[in-house]
Amino acid sequence: MQWTVDHSSPQRLQDQVAACVVRGVHDGELSVGEQLPPAAELAEALSVDRNTVLAAYRQLRVAGVLEFRRGRGARVASTADAADLAPVRRAVQAAVDLARSYGLDSSDVITLVKELS
Structure with missing residues (x-):
């Protein structure tokens, strides 16, 4: 570990x-x-x-x-x-949905996440 x-x-x-x-x-x-x-x-x-x-x-x-x-x-x-990841999954899904409404795809979301972390 x-x-x-x-x-x-x-x-x-x-x-x-x-x-x-x-x-x-x-x-x-x-x-x-x-x-x-x-x-x-x-x-x-x-x-x-x-x-x-x-x-x-x-x-x-x-x-x-x-x-x-x-x-x-x-x-x-x-x-x-x-202590599951349900709250995180919901937040990620909301972010993906919002990104799609702006015409972004999953690779764009991943790029944004990497920039922020």
Whole structure:
């Protein structure tokens, strides 16, 4: 599992860390019950503060992606699959529909997304 964060991005580091975990769950790299690296270890690997990783883990616990167990660390929750991408899919569909109304095709939308990210 290769996680990276972009220190020059306007997106908060904790959101980037959280996105890595969510992407890992959706891509099948992380499975239910799998333990995540300790916050201090992951923080060192990503060159971020330990509190940044802890904030990301807490954010994911609230979202139902992670669960914390005393002495066992952070693990992928059984409810992780419920944190689906439906809101993202709806937003992308709306963007595609709008682009089509301007005569743009999917390659144009992809180009725009790459420019913005």
